[in-house]
Amino acid sequence: MAVEQTFAMVKPDGVRRGLTGTIIARLEAKGFTIKAMKLMRISRELAERHYGEHQGKPFFEGLVSFITSGPVVAMVVEGENAILEWRKMMGATNPKDAAPGTIRGDLATTIDENVVHGSDAPATAEREIGIFFDPGELV
Numbered sequence: 001m002a003v004e005q006t007f008a009m010v011k012p013d014g015v016r017r018g019l020t021g022t023i024i025a026r027l028e029a030k031g032f033t034i035k036a037m038k039l040m041r042i043s044r045e046l047a048e049r050h051y052g053e054h055q056g057k058p059f060f061e062g063l064v065s066f067i068t069s070g071p072v073v074a075m076v077v078e079g080e081n082a083i084l085e086w087r088k089m090m091g092a093t094n095p096k097d098a099a100p101g102t103i104r105g106d107l108a109t110t111i112d113e114n115v116v117h118g119s120d121a122p123a124t125a126e127r128e129i130g131i132f133f134d135p136g137e138l139v
């Protein structure tokens with residue numbers, strides 16, 4: 001166990017549906033700390049970089065157009081085992097498989113609009129934090 005930082009995001013559907021506060025409340029209630037946060041529009045270039053691992057997959061174009069379709073709330077979240085714990089709080093990628101009590105299980109119905117993002121491993125967290133934030137933006 002160790003204190004970790006992860007990259008978390010409320011996706012455009014979550015912001016549009018007014019779920020930002022609910023999602024922040026859940027991670028604060030868990031005991032996590034927000035180290036950086038911004039409301040922003042993701043450019044096509046940033047989207048392709050962030051989701052680079054999915055380039056060439058059938059859902060890639062739809063994913064890029066969705067993630068650039070409206071503002072997102074990007075965050076650096078810190079806490080004990082934050083990377084895995086935030087993934088557990090998000091639930092399975094496909095809301096159909098996400099357990100009740102998870103964000104996707106409670107708040108989403110389809111895989112393409114599944115409300116939240118979270119880094120899936122320590123190296124991913126470091127990479128994603130680095131592409132969304134300058135070190136000076138972290139408190």
Ligand code: CDP
Pocket residue numbers: 059063092093111112113114116117118120
């Ligand atoms: O977001 P997560 O890490 O749980 O899943 P991923 O496998 O890294 O996929 C990234 C995102 O692509 C998902 O959260 C979905 O929004 C989207 N996706 C999709 O639209 N259709 C799929 N068949 C798989 C993923």
Ligand code: MG
Pocket residue numbers: 120
């Ligand atoms: Mg992923």
